Amino acid sequence: MTHSVSAKRVGSIATGRSGDKGDVLDLTIVAYNEKDYALLSRFLSVERVTDALARVAPSPVERHELPKLRALKFVAPRALPGGVQASLHAGLHWQKAAAALLLELPLPMEEQE
C-alpha cells in the first residue's frame, strides 16, 4: 500500500490524552495496531518529546512503554511549576490540550511506508 506524499502526523495513526497532577504533566499516546505502535516507539523518543515540550513547558521527560496496551506514556515532572492554580495561562487548564504537542508532530516520510 502506498501512502500519499502529504505529511502525516502522529495524530493520523494514534490518539492521545493529557492530564496533570500537581506540577506534573502527563501525555499518553495510543496506537491502533502493532505496526504503528512499533513506528511510534521509534519516533517518539525521549529526546523528540522533550524537544516538543520545551517550546511550551521545559521539563525532563520520562517515557514508559506499554506494549500490551500499544501505548506510550510520557511524564514531565516539572512542566507545571506550582500546579494548575499557579498557572499564568488564560483559563489555567491549558494542559488538557497538551496532547496536541505530540499529535501534531509530522511523521518523517521514511516512517510512512
Next chain:
Amino acid sequence: MSNPPTTYVIGSGAGFAGDRIEPAVNMARSGTVDAIALECLAERTLIAALRNRQANAQTGYDPRLRRRLAPLLAATGKRCRVLSNLGAANPAAAARAVRKLAAEAGAGDLRVAGVVGDDLANRVGEIEWMEPTAGGEWIGAHAYLGIDPMVEALAAGADVVITGRVADSSLFAAAPVHAIGLEHAALAGALTLGHLLECSGQLSGGNLSEPGVPDLTPEEYARIGYPVGELQRDGSALIRLLDGEPGRINVAGCTLQLLYEVHDPRAYITPDAVLDFSGIEFEQTGPNRVRMTGARALARPERLKVIGFLARRGLVADIEIAFAGTGALARARNAAEILRLRLTREMNESDLRIDLVGVNSVLGAASLPLAAEPPELRVHVSARCDDAQIAQMVEDEVYTLTISGPAACGSVRSERRPRIESITGFIPRERVPTHIEWGHE
C-alpha cells in the same frame, strides 16, 4: 448468611464538581446498577470549599449538593447506594444536609454517613512535604483516604456515603469491595475499574478524537451516557453504556483513561494498593462494551498522600482585550508589544505572560501556524502581582490601550485570582484516624 454476589455493578455518576446531573439520574432510574459513585472534588473545588467554610462553619461542602442529589436520591431511594466526595471541606455537615434533603425529595429515611478524618489543617507540621512551604499561608491540608472508612460506613448500613478527600479510585471501589469481599485480585480490579470510572464521560466517548473516525455528533455529546462497570469476583470487569445511551466505549478510549494522570503505569499508588497496569488487557466484546482483565496489585502503601494548599503573597491579574476587523492580528501584536514595554518597567518578565487568544494562548510557541487572518482575537495578559495596587496598574495599562493604543480595541474583561500553590506531602497512615458522623445524629 447468603453467599456474596459474584457480580457488582458500579456506575460513574460524575467526574468533577460541575459535571452534568442527568446521567446519574438515568443510571438510577434504569434499576440496573448496585451503586453510583460521584467524583466531585478537584483541587480548585476544595480550595473554594475551604474558603466557604472559613466564612461559615456550617458550609464547606459542594454548593451543588441540592441540585445534584435531590433528583438522584428521588430516583435511587434505598435501591441503589450513592457514594460521593462532595462533602469537600465539611463531610459531616454535608451528611446532615443530605439526610434532610432525602426526606424532602421523598427518598425515604436514608442512612447517610459522613466520613471524617481527611482534614489535617491543624497538623501541617507532622507532614513530610515534598517542596519548601516557608513564606506561604496554609489554606488547608487533606489526606487522600482509602476504602476503609467507606466500607465501614456501608457495613454499618449506610445508603449514602459522603466524604471529603478520598482517592478517586477508592471512592468507586468501596461499594464493590464491601459487597464482593477483599480478595487480592478483586481489590486490584475494583481499584483499577474505579480509576477508569472516575472521569465519567471521559471513558464513554468524551475527550476522545480518533484518526479516521468522526467525533460524536453534538446531539450525542449533549446526552452522552456515563459508563458503568460490572466487576467480577476475579477482578475482571465489563465496562459498558446503559442500553440506548449515546457514547463510545472502545479499547483506545479505555487505554487512554487507564493511563490518564498516571505517572508510573507499573506502580500507580492508591491508598489501598499500588497498582500495576502493565498487564491490563482490554477486549471489545460488543458495541460500547469492553472487557478488562489483568489487574494486579502490589503492596499497600505505608504512607498516605496529602495535598496542601499554600496561599502565596500577592495575586494574579488576568486581563483580555479584543481586536476585530481588517488588520486585527497586526494591531493585536502591536498591543502585546506595547504591554510588554510598559509592564516590564514595573515587574519581572518572568512574572508576566502576554499572548493572543485565538492564536497562541494555549500551546504557546508550539501552536499551529495561522492559516488565515483571524476576524477577531484577544490579547491576554496575566501577571503575578505583589499586591492589589500593582494588579490595578496592570489592569489600567490594558484599559489605556483603548485610548493610546492601536485602533478599534475593546471588550475588556479581567479577573483577579489569589496565588495558591498545591504542595504534595506524605504522612504515616496510622496517624490519620477516621470516623463516621451520621446525618441523623
